[in-house]
Amino acid sequence: MSDKEQYRRGVGVMLINDRKEVWVGRRIDNTDEAWQMPQGxxxxxxxxxxxxxxxxxxxxxxxxxxIEQLSCHPQRLRYRLPEELIGVIWKEKWVGQEQDWFLARFLGTDDDVNIGTKTPEFSHWKWIEATHLPDIIVPFKRDLYRRLVEDFAPLM
Known part of the structure; x- marks a missing residue:
């Protein structure tokens, strides 16, 4: 399997409101209160x-x-799972994800958010300052989140 085939192709969205805060959800399947931006x-x-x-x-x-697209990150970004999660998170033997990331503006109101979806992934949600994103994400995604904050900051 080539290096590229080891990574699941995915996308992520840094969704900002009119105060330039970022939407994050607390994962329903993680007891460590891990928050993240929408991705998949x-x-x-x-x-x-x-x-x-x-x-x-x-x-x-x-x-x-x-949702209004503001920018797409010029590179696909990767994160690697910790060894103990490989083969557990996904049925396939991917070692992480290679993602296209977008910066987008939320045009609605908080009433338009409903995390009680058909297959819920989040137990809670909130808006936070972008600079706080790396502090609340699982450790193996922190470098990716730091990069997004840095690269998208001039566009926010």
């Missing part, structure tokens, strides 16, 4: 931006017409 896999034949809109809606209940 790309389905076969799906393009990254439509996949990102689908993931945001599946995880947050936010409808695509309430």
């Amino acid at each position: 896999g790309i389905d076969k034949g799906e393009q990254p931006w439509p996949a990102a809109l689908r993931e945001v809606e599946e995880e947050t209940g936010i409808r695509p017409h309430l």
Whole structure:
């Protein structure tokens, strides 16, 4: 298996409100109070931006017409799972994800957020300052989140 085939293709969205705060959800399956931005896999034949809109809606209940794309990170970013999670998180033997990340503006109100989706991934949600993102994410994604905060900051 090539290096590229070891990473699950995915997308992520840094969704900001009118105060330039970032949407995060606390994972329902993690007892360490791990928070994250909306993210997930790309389905076969799906393009990254439509996949990102689908993931945001599946995880947050936010409808695509309430999301405006501001930027796409110029590089695909990777994170690697800790060894004890490889083969556990996903059925396939991926070692991590390689993701297209988008910066997007939320055009709705907090009433448009509904994490009680068909398959809930989050138990709580909130808006936070971007600089706090690396402090609340699982350790193996911190470098990726630091990079996103740094690279998207001028565009926010």
